[in-house]
Amino acid sequence: MTRLPVIEPELTPRPIDPGVRIGHVHLKVADLNRALAFYNGVLGFELIQRYGTRAAFVSAGGYHHHIGLNTWESAGGRPPAPGTTGLYHLAILYPTRAALADALRRLIAAGIELDGASDHGVSEALYLRDPDQNGVELYWDHPQDEWPRNRDGVLTMVTEPLDLRGLLAAV
Incomplete structure (x- = not known):
């Protein structure tokens, strides 16, 4: 373990640089x-x-x-038991709705079941599990100027069913 230098904590946390990405x-x-x-x-x-x-x-x-x-650390291992800590899901951002539709076609061709499919207003998302039962979200973002906001400008994300046939038509 690497020992870090001691510094005084900031009284007001500063926001992270907006250019930071995962x-x-x-x-x-x-x-x-x-x-x-x-x-x-x-x-x-x-x-x-x-x-x-x-x-x-x-x-x-x-x-x-x-x-x-x-x-x-995991060769031959089992997925974590439900109700334990760990990865909820990883999210893979597709650049366009057509690219997400292509991903859905790949899943259908491979016989992979979805855990869910949602329209969040800001994005459309497919939820599934990889072979190790890690949660995977495949999604694309609507343009930011179309994101739903209340009159104060605060995002108002929703979780509505995603029309999969409509998504497939985007290819």
Whole structure:
């Protein structure tokens, strides 16, 4: 463990730099080949690097990696029991509604069941589980100027059923 220097806490927390983004997520998986079959074969991420049977890194668009998959502590393991802490889901942002519709077509072709599908007003989302039962959200954002807001300008997100047939028509 690295010891950090001692500094006085700030009385008023400062907001994080607005340019900060989540760079990647690293998932413990039980079977690397099974995980790659899902993230590469079904979702279409590109395999960037593989460390034998223990780890792999996948991405979209040539980035060094968006998702790391490893069996370092989890080879042959079971998913966490319900009611325990851990990852709720990872969310994968698609650039367009048509790209999300293509993802839905991939899921249907692979016979993958959805846990849910919602229109949140700000986004449309598909919810599912990967082979290790990690929650996965596939979504696209509506343009920000279309996001629902109250008269004070505060976002008013909703959870309404998503019309899957309408989404598929976007391809």
